[in-house]
Amino acid sequence: AELKKLGLAVANLQANFFNQIKQSVEAEAKKRGIEVITVDAKGDGPTQVNQIQDLLTQKIDALIYIPAGAAAATVPVKLAKSAGIPVVNVDRNAEGAPGDTFLATDSVASAKAVCDYILKEAGGKGKMVIIHGQKGTTPEVDRSKGCAESLKAYPDVKVVAEQFSNIWSQDEGFQIMQNMLQANPDVSIVFAQADGLALGAAQAIKVANPSQKIVVGGFDGDTAALEALSKGVFNVTATQQTQKMGRDAVENAAKLVAGEKVPPVQLLDATLTTKENVAGFIANHP
Amino acid sequence: MRRCAVTDPVLSLRGISKWYGPLQVLKNVSLDVYPGEVVALLGENGAGKSTLSGIIAGSRTPSEGSMTWLGQPYAPATPREAIDKGVVLIHQELQLLPQLSIAENVFIGRWPMKNGVVDRAQMVRRAQDQLARLNLHIPATRTVAGLSTANQQLIEIAKALALNAKLLILDEPTAALGGAETEALFEQVRKLRSQGVGIVYISHRMEEIKRITDRIVVLRDGERVQEFSDSATPVRTIVESMVGRPLDRLFPALPVPTDHPVLQVSGLCSPDNSFRDVTFDVRAGEILGIAGLVGAGRTELVRAISGADPISAGSIKLEGEELRLRDPADAIAKGIVMVPEDRKEQGLVVGHRIGENIIYANLDKLGGRWITPSVKRSFAEKAVAKFGVKGRAEQYASDLSGGNQQKVVIAKWLMRDPKVVVLDEPTRGIDVGARAGIYDIIVNLAKRGVAVIVVSSDLEEVLGVSNRILVLAQGKQAGILNRDQANDVSVMELATI
Amino acid sequence: MALDINEHGLSSGAWLSKLKGATGPLVGLLALCVFLSLSTDTFLSVRNGLNILDQITVLGIMAVGMTFVILIGGIDLSVGSALALAMMVMGWTANVAGLPLPVGIVFALVASGVSGLIVGLLVTQFRVPAFIATLAMMSAARGVANMITDGQQIVGFPDWFMMLAIDRHFGVLTATVFLMLAVVLAAWLFLHFRSEGRMLYAVGGNPEVARLAGINVPLVTIGVYVASSVLAGLAGIVLAARLDSVQPSSGLGYELDTIAAVVIGGTSLSGGAGGIGGTLIGVLIIGVLRNGLNLLNVSPFLQQVIIGIVIVLAVGAETIRRRRA
Amino acid sequence: MALDINEHGLSSGAWLSKLKGATGPLVGLLALCVFLSLSTDTFLSVRNGLNILDQITVLGIMAVGMTFVILIGGIDLSVGSALALAMMVMGWTANVAGLPLPVGIVFALVASGVSGLIVGLLVTQFRVPAFIATLAMMSAARGVANMITDGQQIVGFPDWFMMLAIDRHFGVLTATVFLMLAVVLAAWLFLHFRSEGRMLYAVGGNPEVARLAGINVPLVTIGVYVASSVLAGLAGIVLAARLDSVQPSSGLGYELDTIAAVVIGGTSLSGGAGGIGGTLIGVLIIGVLRNGLNLLNVSPFLQQVIIGIVIVLAVGAETIRRRRA
C-alpha cells in the first residue's frame, strides 16, 4: 500500500519542540505529496483520544503520534491498531502499548551530558534545583534518570527542590523558578528539562537579581532558546534533531504502510550546545 | 383650584395608541395637562395608566399619535430627553439601587459636579434637604438596602422632587405609604402645584383622589372614557365609570366567628425588638385586622407567626399545641400560611408560569408521585378557577395584572386548606374592582371556619374587613378593638401613642 | 398526532417551545450537522455518530450536574477537580491498596460526594458565594488528588473496565455511552416530573419565594452540589475507563467547557430557567463542532477561532429569532 | 475626628466601612501577613515586599479591568486570551515586521481593544450573555494569537523594555509596578469621583433603573469591556517585559485568577457593589499567599489545598463578622 493520508496527533503545539516537528512533518509530507491532518491536544489526554478517533474516521493510512499525557498514552495506539493503522510514536512512548516504531532522542545520555556540564561549570558543588517536565512522560523520566546518574559523581551538590511542569512552557518555568528562589535564595545550579522551562527560569533569575552566579541548563534546542544561548541568557542545552525526527517519522510511516519492517526503537543523538557551538545550529537546525 | 382658561397646556397628547404585538393597550388617548393643576388618571389594573405615563416620560414609545410640550412637538426617545425637558415620572415600581447610598440614589444619573468630578459633599447635603422636605430624617449617606418599603418610596419621591420638574407624574406613589407619609407627600404636591407645576396623579385609593386632585380622567381598557371635574362627584360614580358596570358594595358582610380559638399568641418578642410582648388569639371563622403606622412592626409580627422570622420569646399555639417554627415549612405543615406584602419578591416567581407557582406551594402534597403535566395542569386549573384568577395555568405570572397576581398567591395557599391564613397588605396596588374580589375570598375563608389575619395600611380596609383590630405602635401592642369600637379615630389614637 | 396532544398535552409545536431558550441552539446544531454532512463524506455515518457519542460521555455526564447547579442560580467550578479526585481515589484503591475495582469506584463517588457536601455547606451555612466556594474547592480537591500519588499517574486496570468504554454492545452503544444516556434521561425525568426537581426551579427562580413556599432551600442547595460533584466523579470513572489510566491533572479546565455546554443549551446563569434538553443540545454542539472541525481538516489554531464564532452564532441565533418574532 | 467628618464626610470608622464586603478579606490579609511575619524570617523585609509587588503587577492590572466588568454585573473570560493576543501583536510588530517597539505596544493595545469592542457589541447589540460572548472570544482571540506566529514564541526585545520590569527606580519601584499602582489609583479615582464611574454602579445595580435615569447603558457596557480588554493587553505588555519574550500560550487560565481576586475583594458577581479597594486586597491576598507558601517551603500540592482553604476563610470571615454584628 502507499501512504497518501497521514494523521499527525501532537501533544501540545505551544511547545516549540513539537511545533518544529509538526512543521518538519508537514514540509516532508508536502515534498512527497502526502496529505497531513494535524490535530493538537493542548496537553489533554482525553482530547487526544477523541482526536485520534476522528483521524481514524477520516481513513488515514498511518498515524504519527506524540502522546499528550503520560497516562492515557496506550489508548490511541490500541485504537489505531484495531483499525489496522500503523503508528509511529515520536518523543514519547507508552509502556503497555508501544507504537510500531518509536523515534526519540536518547534523553538519558543527553541529560547526563547537560548535567555533567552545569555541575562542572558550578565548580562541582552548591545547591541545585530541578524543573521537571510533565510528570511521567518518557522524556521527563529519561532526563531525570540521566541527570541523576550525573549527580552521583558530585556528592557536594545538594538538590534542594524539584518541581513538575504541565506543559513545559516558559511561563511555568518563570513561575516555578520564582517560587524556588523565594524558598531557596542561595541556589546556584538549575536543570530545566526543556528550553521553555530554562528560558523562564533564566528570566526569573534575572528579575530576582541574586548576588551569586547561577548556572542554568536546558534541553531541546528551541529556536528562541538557541538565540538566547548565543547571548548568554543561559548556559547549555542539548539540541535535538527535530527536523530529522519529522522527516524520519514520515519516512517510517511510509515504510510501515508499504509493509516494510522498521526497528521498534530508533534513538537519535542530541548535541550538547553552548555559546561556543550554537551559531551552526541557529543557521541550520538539525 | 380651577385652571385659568387662558394658560396653554404644558403637555398635550393627541390620539396616542400603543400595541404590544397584537394586543392594543392604549386606544386613541388624548389628554392636556395645564400648569398648576393635578390631574388624576384612574382606571382598573391593566387599564394602561403606567403605559401612558411611560410614553410621556420617554421610557416607552407610542405606536401612534403625537405629543406637544409647551407647544412644541415632543417625542422623547429616551428617559434622559424627557428629564432634560422637565418631565419627571415616579415609577410605580421602586427604581432604587439598594447597594448605594440614599444620596446617590437621589442624584443618580445627574450627580452634582465640581471641577469635572462628582461633588459628594454637595450631593449628600442636597439629598438631605430633599429628605427633610418629606419629613424623612435618615442620614443620606445610609445605603437604601434594609429600609422599609415606605421609606424607599419616599426616597423615590425625593429623587423626583430634586429634578425641578415642570410636569410631574406620580404612578401610585402612596401604595406603600401610611397616613403620615401620605400627608407629607400631599404637602409637597400642593406646593409644586402652587409653583405652576403640572401634575398627573395615579392611585387606586379613592379618598386620596378626592382630596388632592382638580380633575379626574378615567381610562378603561386603554380608552379614555370619561372626565370628572366636579369635586362633588360621588366616588361610586367614578368607580362605576372605571369598571364599566354598577358596583354594589366593596366589603361583603362579615360572618360571626365561633368561640373556638385556633391560633393563640402570647408574649411574643422579636430578636431585634421590632415587636415586643404581643398577645392575642384568633378564633375559627374570625378575621383579625392588624393596624399601625408604617414601621410599627406588623410585617415582622406576622412573618414570625408564619415561621419566616425567628422569635426571641413567647409562644405560638395552634389549636392548643405549642409550635416551634424554624422556617416557613414548619408553619405550612401545621396549616399556617402567609400571603406576603411584597408580591413580586416574596409571593411569586414572576418569571415562571402560574401553574408552576401554584405547584411550588403544594409540592409536598404532590410529592412522592409523578407530577405529570396533566396532574400539574388539573391541579393548577382547579386553583385558578376556584379563586377567579383571570388567566390560564400556562401563562407567565409576569403577564398578569397585579390583582390577578395577588389572587394567584392566595390561590396557591388555599389549595392546602389551611387553618390560619395571614394576609399582609393583600390589596396593595390593586384596583377597586379586583379588591372587592379579594375581600370576598377573605370573607369566604372565614365562613369556612378558617382563622384569618389581615395586615393593612389602608385604614378603610382594616375597618371594613375585620371582626377585631389589633393595633401596634412602635412594636408594642397598643390594644385590640372590637368591630363596634373601631373607627378611624379610635384606631389612629392607639397607633400613635 | 391528535392522540399525542391529548396524551401529553403537547403538540409538536409545543414541544419545540418547551426547549425555550434552546431553539436557537437547536437550529444551530441542525445547521452544523447539515453543513458537515454536505462538506465532508465522513461526518454522516453511523460510525462517526457513535464516535461523537463516545466523545461526549464525560462532558455529558458533568453537564447534567452543572445543569442542576445553574438551575438553582449557582455555579460549580470544582467539577474538573472533583473528577480528578474521584479518578485518583479509584486508582489508588484499586491499584495501590489492592482492593477490588468496584470498591474503588464506590470510594471515588464517596470522595467526590464529600467534596460537593463541603461546597454545599460553605454556600448554605457560611454564605460563601458559590463562585468562591467552588473555586476554593477546585484548588483544594486538585491538591488532594495530586497528594494521593504525589502527582503520579496510575496506569492499567482490569480489562473488563476498559471494555466498558470500548465494547459496543449489540454493535451500537458502549456501556459508558449507555450510562450517559441513562443519566440524561433520569435527570430529565427528575426535573420534569418529581417534586424535588421542581424545587430546583423554584429555588433558582427566587430563593426567598421558595423558602416562603415551604421549600427547604439549604437542603436543596446542598443536594444539588453533592449531585454535581458525584456526577463529576462518575464522569471521572468513565474517563478512567476510556483512558485505562488515571492522572491527577485530568479535567483541568473542564469547568468552563461544562458551564459553556449548559449555557449554550439555554439554561440561564441567573437560575430558574432551562433544562436538560437544552444541555444535551449544548453538549452535542460542542461535540459535533470539535469532531467536525477535525474531519474538515481545519488547522488547530484556526479551529479555536471557528469554535468561538460558532458558539456565538448558536447563542446569538436565539436573539435574532426572537427579534423577528 | 470631628474635623474629619466635616472635611471628607467620613470618619475613620466610616473609611473602614467603605470597604464594605472587603473588611473580612482585609482582616484575612492582615492575619496572613502577621502569621507569615512570625513564622518566617524572610517575609517581613522590604525586599520581599517589593518582590510581592512585582509578582502581582500582571494580576493587579487585569483585576482592575475585571472589577469594572463585574461591577456592571458582567463577566470577562477573555482576558487571558486578550493578554496573549496583545503580546503576540507587539512581538510580531517589533520583531517580525521590524517596527519600533512603542509602535508594537500601540498596536497591541488596539488589538486587545478591538477584542473588547467585539465582546461589547455582542453583549449589547446581539444580547449574547457575557459569559458566552467572552468565552467565545477567549477561544477566538487565543486562536488568532497562535496564528500570528504559527504558535511560535518570540524572544528578545530591546534592553530598555525588559529593564522596565527589573530596574528599581530610586531603589524601590520598577516601572511596571509603578504602572500598576497608577492604574489602580486612576481606577479608584474614576470609580469614586467621575460620573462615568458612578454610572458603572448604577448599571450593575439595575440596568433598567440606570436606563430610566438617563444613562446610556449599552455605551457604558461597551466601554467597560473595551477597558477590560485594553487593561488585559497592558498586562500582557508588562508580562512581556517581565519574561523578555512573548508566547501565544501566555495567560492561560488567568481569567479565573482575575475573577477570584475581584470576588475575594468583595465585589459582588451580581453587580453594583464593590470597588477597587477590595480588589487590591484580593490581589494582595493571592500574591501574599503564594509568596508566603513558597517562603514556608510548602510542597506545591499542599499549596493548592491551603490556597483553597485560605480563600474560603478570607471570604467566610466576612459572614462570621456580619453574624456577630
Ligand SMILES: Nc1ncnc2c1ncn2[C@@H]1O[C@H](COP(=O)(O)OP(=O)(O)OP(=O)(O)O)[C@@H](O)[C@H]1O
Ligand atoms: N411589555 C409589555 N408587553 C406586553 N404587554 C404589556 C407590557 N407592558 C404592559 N403590558 C400590558 O399592557 C396593559 C396595560 O398595562 P399598564 O401597566 O399600563 O396598566 P396600569 O393601568 O398601569 O395597571 P396597574 O393599575 O395594575 O398599574 C396590561 O394589560 C399589561 O398586561
Ligand SMILES: Nc1ncnc2c1ncn2[C@@H]1O[C@H](COP(=O)(O)OP(=O)(O)OP(=O)(O)O)[C@@H](O)[C@H]1O
Ligand atoms: N426610618 C427607618 N430607618 C431604618 N429602618 C426603618 C425605618 N423605618 C422602618 N424601618 C425598619 O424597616 C422594617 C420594615 O418596616 P415596615 O414599615 O415594613 O413595618 P410594618 O409595620 O410592617 O409596616 P408596613 O408593612 O406598613 O410597611 C422594620 O424592621 C423597621 O424597623
Ligand SMILES: O[C@@H]1[C@H](O)[C@H](O)CO[C@H]1O
Ligand atoms: O521532549 C519534549 C521537549 O522537551 C518539549 O519541550 C516538551 O515535550 C517533551 O516531550
Ligand SMILES: [Mg+2]
Ligand atoms: Mg400601573
Ligand SMILES: [Mg+2]
Ligand atoms: Mg409591612
